[in-house]
Amino acid sequence: MASKKIIAVAGATGAQGGGLVRAILEDPSGGFAVRALTRDAKSEKAQALAKKGVEVVSANVDDAESMKKAFAGAHGAFCVTFFWDHMSPEKELAQAKGMAQAAKAAGLKHAVWSTLEDTRKRVPLTDNRMPTLMGKYKVPHFDAKGEADKFFAEAGVPTTYLLTSFYWDNLIAFGMGPKKGPDGKLGFTLPMADKRLAGIAAEDIGRCAYGIFKKGPELAGKRIGISGEAVSGAQMAAALSKALGKEVVYNAVTPEQYRKFGFPGADDLGNMFQYYAEFEKEFCAARDPAVARGLNPKLQNFSQWLNANKDRIPLA
Numbered sequence: 001m002a003s004k005k006i007i008a009v010a011g012a013t014g015a016q017g018g019g020l021v022r023a024i025l026e027d028p029s030g031g032f033a034v035r036a037l038t039r040d041a042k043s044e045k046a047q048a049l050a051k052k053g054v055e056v057v058s059a060n061v062d063d064a065e066s067m068k069k070a071f072a073g074a075h076g077a078f079c080v081t082f083f084w085d086h087m088s089p090e091k092e093l094a095q096a097k098g099m100a101q102a103a104k105a106a107g108l109k110h111a112v113w114s115t116l117e118d119t120r121k122r123v124p125l126t127d128n129r130m131p132t133l134m135g136k137y138k139v140p141h142f143d144a145k146g147e148a149d150k151f152f153a154e155a156g157v158p159t160t161y162l163l164t165s166f167y168w169d170n171l172i173a174f175g176m177g178p179k180k181g182p183d184g185k186l187g188f189t190l191p192m193a194d195k196r197l198a199g200i201a202a203e204d205i206g207r208c209a210y211g212i213f214k215k216g217p218e219l220a221g222k223r224i225g226i227s228g229e230a231v232s233g234a235q236m237a238a239a240l241s242k243a244l245g246k247e248v249v250y251n252a253v254t255p256e257q258y259r260k261f262g263f264p265g266a267d268d269l270g271n272m273f274q275y276y277a278e279f280e281k282e283f284c285a286a287r288d289p290a291v292a293r294g295l296n297p298k299l300q301n302f303s304q305w306l307n308a309n310k311d312r313i314p315l316a
């Protein structure tokens with residue numbers, strides 16, 4: 001263990017960090033060891049990691065001092081923030097800044113920052129095609145991550161900027177799966193007309209991050225976008241129909257309708273899908289599945305993910 005390079009993983013009990021933890025554990029001769037960061041080392045998920053021999057360390061991304069301690073002595077760190085836990089871009093910015101400073105203080109050789117585009121570079125606040133949200137954002141959970149890239153650069157931390165994609169797992173846990181309409185038919189709703197959505201299995205994000213750590217600090221300073229496949233709403237509905245053995249129709253609402261769905265964050269997601277659709281070419285080009293497969297040979301496409309996960313999609 002002593003000679004292995006330690007990767008401190010934020011969100012180790014969650015989707016992205018969990019995928020990275022599993023990728024490192026599955027490759028015992030890869031030269032890396034995991035340090036799993038959690039707010040509660042006694043939780044069931046943290047204990048399950050400890051039982052697998054993982055070093056589990058208490059830390060909170062809201063507490064930069066705890067992150068400094070958690071990163072100390074590590075070779076690298078996987079840095080991710082948790083927007084949907086608080087829905088505050090300001091908080092997300094502060095968390096990213098704290099992690100960048102902790103990475104600097106620990107003298108890390110390589111950080112991977114899980115980020116997204118600052119959509120305001122293409123849709124400035126003066127552009128009324130979509131509403132400005134929370135005073136100064138178009139897609140708050142994208143913009144804060146993109147804006148936070150500067151903290152890693154300014155701190156001089158050797159950082160790879162990992163541009164993630166829409167998790168297909170949102171069909172399971174985020175309420176985005178097919179739903180029965182008034183006609184009794186299952187409908188899959190997406191406000192993207194015939195445009196393609198670059199998506200990925202959340203598990204594959206962590207696996208790609210592992211590929212980046214394996215390639216090493218030569219990838220520092222690079223922006224690497226990943227996806228498993230880009231599929232349109234109609235293609236997703238067709239794949240769902242096939243996998244579930246029940247007809248699923250594509251319910252192509254407008255971004256305006258989506259923003260008015262009323263659930264917390266509907267306006268943020270409506271703007272996000274509008275951005276995906278209107279910048280389909282650029283968004284998908286920045287996330288070539290071939291690049292992701294080069295980092296993670298187990299990368300899944302939508303049908304593969306669906307076949308493995310169809311029974312977990314709630315259809316109520």
Ligand SMILES: NC(=O)c1ccc[n+]([C@@H]2O[C@H](COP(=O)([O-])OP(=O)(O)OC[C@H]3O[C@@H](n4cnc5c(N)ncnc54)[C@H](OP(=O)(O)O)[C@@H]3O)[C@@H](O)[C@H]2O)c1
Binds near residue numbers: 015016038164165166
């Ligand atoms: N859903 C999507 O399609 C999508 C796509 C791209 C990017 N994203 C972004 O992904 C991010 C979330 O990543 P994820 O999905 O991997 O998260 P996740 O599955 O919700 O996991 C979050 C984990 O992080 C830990 N955590 C939460 N708050 C923390 C804090 N203050 N300090 C330290 N640890 C904390 C929790 O573990 P403990 O309880 O053990 O501390 C939890 O298990 C969001 O910012 C979101 O915008 C989402």
